[in-house]
Amino acid sequence: MQLFDVYPVNDITITSGKGSYIWDDAGVEYLDLYGGHAVISIGHSHPYYVKRLTSQLNQIGFYSNSIKIPIQVELAEKLGKLSGKEDYQLFLCNSGAEANENALKLASFHTGRKKIVAFSKSFHGRTSLAVAATDSPAIVAPVNQTDNVVFLPFNDSAAVEAYFKEHGNEVAAVITEGIQGVGGIILASEDFLKTIRRVCDEHGAIFIADSVQCGYGRSGKFFSHDYAGVDADIYTMAKGMGNGFPVGGIIISPKIKAKHSMLGTTFGGNHLACAAALAVLEIMEEDKLLQNAEETGNYLVEQLKQIPQLQNVRGRGLMIGFDVPETHKDLRKNLLQKHRIFTGEAKPNVIRLLPALNIGKKEVDTLINAIKIELTTN
Numbered sequence: 001m002q003l004f005d006v007y008p009v010n011d012i013t014i015t016s017g018k019g020s021y022i023w024d025d026a027g028v029e030y031l032d033l034y035g036g037h038a039v040i041s042i043g044h045s046h047p048y049y050v051k052r053l054t055s056q057l058n059q060i061g062f063y064s065n066s067i068k069i070p071i072q073v074e075l076a077e078k079l080g081k082l083s084g085k086e087d088y089q090l091f092l093c094n095s096g097a098e099a100n101e102n103a104l105k106l107a108s109f110h111t112g113r114k115k116i117v118a119f120s121k122s123f124h125g126r127t128s129l130a131v132a133a134t135d136s137p138a139i140v141a142p143v144n145q146t147d148n149v150v151f152l153p154f155n156d157s158a159a160v161e162a163y164f165k166e167h168g169n170e171v172a173a174v175i176t177e178g179i180q181g182v183g184g185i186i187l188a189s190e191d192f193l194k195t196i197r198r199v200c201d202e203h204g205a206i207f208i209a210d211s212v213q214c215g216y217g218r219s220g221k222f223f224s225h226d227y228a229g230v231d232a233d234i235y236t237m238a239k240g241m242g243n244g245f246p247v248g249g250i251i252i253s254p255k256i257k258a259k260h261s262m263l264g265t266t267f268g269g270n271h272l273a274c275a276a277a278l279a280v281l282e283i284m285e286e287d288k289l290l291q292n293a294e295e296t297g298n299y300l301v302e303q304l305k306q307i308p309q310l311q312n313v314r315g316r317g318l319m320i321g322f323d324v325p326e327t328h329k330d331l332r333k334n335l336l337q338k339h340r341i342f343t344g345e346a347k348p349n350v351i352r353l354l355p356a357l358n359i360g361k362k363e364v365d366t367l368i369n370a371i372k373i374e375l376t377t378n
């Protein structure tokens with residue numbers, strides 16, 4: 001049997017990792033500043049993480065949500081404490097798309113309405129409603145197309161106000177990333193997020209903060225939407241939550257009440273997934289990773305801004321992007337092939353940096369030197 005060929009693949013086979021470094025099958029070392037699409041939050045094969053997962057697996061790896069699972073309660077408590085949303089409720093699932101799918105569905109159940117407001121250049125995942133709310137026609141199959149989703153221009157508060165004036169009472173939810181990731185590292189403005197909060201309150205709609213990529217400490221605050229000083233009704237999470245173990249979730253404001261059979265999952269919240277998520281939070285707390293994300297992120301941005309050829313250096317914490325000059329279109333490829341540094345991209349010309357939250361200045365300096373070499377010698 002062959003693999004279903006849906007991914008463009010680098011000709012590299014990674015066989016081991018430690019912290020922000022990974023090695024291929026020939027023993028060649030790479031610096032990982034991408035974490036496999038923003039997933040690696042505490043570094044590869046962190047010893048505490050490995051120990052916690054191994055010991056959980058030696059006890060029990062899985063049982064379904066038909067029994068009491070105390071480690072879920074432990075996770076909810078820890079997550080409430082570290083995110084500052086202690087009165088929210090946790091529902092666990094397995095991926096970012098699934099988190100958004102559940103959030104949108106829950107908003108519709110809660111309001112009894114159908115309309116979803118999403119934004120230009122958004123990415124919310126590949127399941128049916130999540131992909132319908134994603135502004136990328138190429139990944140929306142005919143069966144996913146629906147008039148229930150309306151796209152407005154990102155960061156356009158006036159457009160949000162105008163839409164709500166006409167249709168506010170039909171809207172179940174507004175969904176937005178706090179920093180667009182796939183869209184090219186674009187920060188939602190404070191005014192935009194405050195406007196969404198206000199119109200949702202005025203019209204009884206649900207504000208969903210897609211924090212799958214920009215959340216979980218990456219921005220230097222637990223949720224990047226926190227920078228605007230507003231609370232969303234539902235935050236969706238995945239990626240860094242399990243440091244590679246597939247775990248996602250939504251946290252839900254107390255104003256939304258649960259009913260049996262509204263949401264459900266076979267795998268979500270299993271013992272091993274909760275152990276992974278708890279290990280990540282424990283390391284984040286112990287090693288002050290939010291603080292490191294902010295400080296090292298600021299240092300990285302400062303260094304990038306001093307390279308005159310790089311345009312539009314932007315981001316928050318360790319979610320950083322910049323435009324690659326037309327003259328050096330191959331910069332990302334060369335960073336990987338010549339300097340052994342993994343970075344991410346966004347179309348058409350953006351390099352995205354999404355490293356582990358515990359990288360240090362040494363890793364930043366390695367990247368900066370490599371970029372300088374590429375931009376000056378080629």
Ligand SMILES: Cc1ncc(COP(=O)(O)O)c(C=O)c1O
Binds near residue numbers: 095097212239
């Ligand atoms: C903002 C955002 N939401 C949702 C998703 C979907 O997550 P997953 O691939 O885990 O389904 C992604 C993935 O890149 C994302 O960046």
